[in-house]
Ligand code: SF4
């Protein structure tokens with residue numbers, strides 16, 4: 001599919017072509033940016049680092065109703081999932097993360113809720129011209145213009161966006177806006193390459209991940225877990241904001257005879273997460289829980305799906321209240337191997 005150029009002055013008209021769909025984009029609120037629905041025909045500002053909560057939350061909501069029922073009756077009512085969503089300005093790491101999470105929701109049984117939402121969602125990515133302070137996506141197989149999980153990639157060339165359709169959904173978006181676009185020529189292509197190359201050069205943090213998945217089992221009793229976990233508060237921020245974390249709990253909420261079964265995010269950094277009904281807890285302290293967090297992403301997920309379950313977005317580093325730094329932990333792991 002050939003690449004197109006969209007002059008930024010036509011950006012509002014471009015988003016106006018998406019009428020009939022729920023359009024979500026990054027919206028600034030104070031010093032935070034979150035994904036929110038934008039009014040029809042309104043263009044979002046794409047001058048942002050990354051959203052606080054990853055777009056994973058659109059396809060895997062923090063709380064969702066699986067079905068409703070009445071006590072004493074056999075009928076259940078499942079939610080209608082038929083709303084088409086367009087996500088604008090998704091960072092490439094977060095789009096990759098949606099693909100990683102999908103592997104879990106396709107494993108053993110297909111999860112109809114996740115997969116239906118994913119099918120109804122068109123993901124329009126925005127390459128990172130100015131990567132964040134703690135971004136390290138190239139260390140884990142990504143990059144500031146990686147395309148995995150995206151339907152369309154936009155690269156900011158200053159006066160215009162360079163648009164590359166990557167799937168039929170992305171092509172359909174471009175086809176519907178042909179009158180606003182012009183074909184990208186050789187000069188635009190070269191500028192795109194230059195912008196991405198410069199962005200790659202701006203990524204300051206990295207870690208050599210080779211050998212970590214194979215080496216982690218041998219470090220099970222290593223003192224680094226105790227040292228690393230010592231300042232941890234067990235707040236769960238690192239997991240709640242992580243675009244690849246996918247642990248959930250299922251509970252029933254009952255009011256009178258009306259009830260609903262809900263699924264909500266959970267966190268392996270919480271003490272209750274693994275506590276058995278007997279009171280026994282196989283991960284009784286933060287040492288075991290921190291060890292599990294790292295092993296899940298860099299060992300167990302690799303064993304099961306052959307890919308590291310971390311996209312290097314840096315959120316867990318940026319927002320940990322006690323400055324626990326994933327890259328430092330991984331470097332300690334490397335040194336201990
Ligand atoms: S572990 Fe941290 S850096 Fe990796 S994807 Fe999750 S939040 Fe981002």
Ligand code: SF4
Pocket residue numbers: 231232233234235236237238239269319320321322323324
């Ligand atoms: S964000 Fe930091 S303090 Fe909170 S659970 Fe994660 S590592 Fe511990």
